[in-house]
Amino acid sequence: MKRIYILFIIAFSFSSCEKLDQAPRSTVGKEAVFESENGLALYSNSFYDILPTASDILRGDAMSDYIARKEVPDFIRPGAYGPRQSTGWNWSELRNINYFIENNNNISVPEETRNHYTGIARFFRAWFYFDKVKRFGDVPWIGKSFDVNDPELFNGRDSRVLVMDSVLRDLDFAIKHIRTTNDGSRSMITQPVAYAFKSRVCLFEGTLRKYHTSYNLASTADEWLTQSADAAKAVMQDFSYSLHTGGGASQAYRQLFTSKSPITSEVLLANIYDDELALYHDANWYWTSATYGDRANFTRSFINTYLNLDGTPFTSNPQYETMVFSDEVKNRDARLSQTIRTKGYTRINGGNVIASPPEFSYTYTGYQPIKWTLDDTFYDSGSRNDNIIPVIRYAEVLLNYAEAKAELGALTDQDWAQTVGALRRRAGIMNAPMPAAADPYLQREFFPEISNPALLEVRRERGIELALEGFRFYDLVRWNKGKLLEKTWNGMYVPGLNIPLDLNEDGVLDVAFYKSMPSTPVAGVTYINVSDNANGRPNPLVLSQGDKGEIIWLNTIPRIWEDKFYLYPIPESERLINPALGQNPGW
Structure with missing residues (x-):
């Protein structure tokens, strides 16, 4: 279990059933x-x-447009995924929650207290x-705990409109x-x-x-965006959160992600891990x-997409496409050197x-x-890591607010300064005004249909x-x-070939790429084969121009x-039990 508090639940324990008609069992009476x-x-x-586990968050972006990985996910590999694999x-x-809500009505407990815990539920x-x-x-929207003989167990699905309206009512009650x-x-x-x-x-x-x-719900979009902005604004105005700046732009x-305890100025909710309690996750193992x-x-x-430190797009440099690694990572948004390995x-x-x-x-x-x-x-x-895993951060709240306001066409200079501008200042980009022109690189590579410069930047x-926080x-x-998932993994x-590169400029050569292995390889250098074929089959790792260019993987x-x-x-197994569920379009 991922929360220290849950370790101390000794009064009762609940079964891990999957069915809607099974009541939670406890070692004490109701x-x-x-x-x-x-x-x-x-x-x-x-x-x-x-709540998402550490694994859910650490691996949450493994299927996204910006991640290259060992294998193509089955979900986007032709013929590899369907109802049988779902x-x-x-x-x-849900059964556990509904049982609680139904039974939390004992008048010996003050109503305010009961409502508090029902709000959590x-x-x-x-x-x-x-x-x-x-x-x-x-x-299916299910607002009660079912009896085993309840015919509603075999109802069909409810519309997303009904379900999401119900979700919103639950959240408003909780708030x-x-x-x-x-x-x-x-x-x-x-x-x-x-x-x-x-x-x-x-x-x-x-x-x-x-x-x-295709949902025919566009007329209701602004209502939801307004609610998003209002909820984010409440966090910004009514509570004492702020962006963490300790350690300066470089740290x-x-x-926020390597700390052994939550940085409370910015982290609203986290999964807690602890060496003394033998609660660990596997971040290092997974990422190394x-x-x-x-x-x-x-x-x-x-x-x-990481900006230069002066706030200009990196891709505005005419030579950006042919810059080697050690040069392209210099003088960039300070988050880059805190997200990937760079010099130093x-x-x-x-x-x-x-x-x-x-x-x-x-790395590929x-x-x-x-x-x-x-x-x-x-x-x-x-699994040895005991650093905490943020689940909700104040930075996300700021971004939610900025995006909702931009989508509504209502993002002001002040809004920008409090949100995107603040995040960039934390990263060392002091010149970060709301843009007046759209970045052609962002439009060409990601969002050609978006002309709003501020929305592109958000x-x-x-x-x-x-x-890498599981949102992408x-x-x-x-x-x-979704078509961005088809982008080349570059x-x-x-x-050029057989040119050893010093990736971090420490005076030690690190890697070279070859089609014909040199007769006298440089000691300590990792040599990577980029021939068209390797081991009798097409090589999954090549260069875009044959003997030079970007790495192309898989x-x-x-x-x-x-x-x-x-x-x-x-x-498929669920539809065999309840055919009334139907199937999603195309499957």
Whole structure:
């Protein structure tokens, strides 16, 4: 279990059933749970497993436009994914929540107290349903705990309109009745957390309705966007959060993700890990191992979106396409050097500080992530990480506000300065006014249909600030930009064959690319074969111009996006049980 608090739930434990007709079982009677605030608090702790785990967040962007990885995800590989492979139709948490809401009516507990805990339950029901709607679209709205003989168990699905309206009502109830406004541990649900999550939900729904015209819901998009902006503004105005700036521009951003305790100025909600309690996750193992995990690394198309430190687009440099790695990472947005390995990045190995350029035993593109990893190699083998995992940050709230206002055509210079401008100043970009002209690179490579300069920049900022935090896939979904998942997985520029490169300018040569291995290879250099064929088959790693150019990874396997992919298929096994569920379009 991912929360320290849940370790102390000894009064009762709940079964992990998947069916809607199974009641949660406890080691004590119902009266003992619902007749006191302590019982309500203990029960409500069981809801927290609905929140994303460290694994969910760390791997959440593994299928996105800006990540190159070991293998093409089955979901976008032709013929590899369908109803038989689909998962996610699990309803056990909902049964647990509804049972609590139905039974939290003991008048011996003050009404304000009961409403507080019902508010927490309804917050989690909203989270549960938001996840389901994102994945499947129409789903059954279930507001009660079912009896085994209830015929409604075999109803069909309800419309996303009904379900999302119900989600919004749950969140509004939670905001109104949750009494806690501050939790020092940052591991519990509070009123500002509910506001922040509402801003996330409403931004998703508003932009999805705007850009997916096939739903015929565009006329309601602005209502959701306004609700998103209002909820974000409440966090900004009514609570004491701020962007973390400790350590200065060169350290503040990454500290949020490597800290052993939540940085409470910015983190609203986090998963807590702790060495003393043997609570760990596997960030280092996942992001450094040549054999474990996805070997996920960034594409050059995305790295190009990081601005220069003076606030100008990197791609405004006429030579940007042919700049080698050691040059292209200089004088950029300070978040770049806190997100990938660049010059000056070091690690600790056996107590010794060692220079640590990108390692081509892990990376395919040269852009190796460090955002979540601890710098001591001790953490690289197995699940050893005890750094916290932010689930909701103030930075996201600012971006939600900026995007909602930009989509509404109401983003002011003051709004910009408080949101995108503030995030860029934290990253060392002091000249960050709201733009007057659209960046042609962003339009050409990502969003040709967007002409609003401010909206383009908000999307740039969201990609950079929230990179590897699990947002990107569903950002592409709501923007109707799934086709970006077909983009070439490109890497750093290689100026020629058999030219050893010093990636971090420490005087030690690191990597060279060859079609014919040199007779006298340079000691310590990693040599990468970029021949057209390797081991009797097409080489998955080549250069874009044959003997020079960008690294191109895994173009040998097709990636295809179809409109049906905006929703996952209903699992085949579930439709056999309940044919009334139907199937999503195209599946």
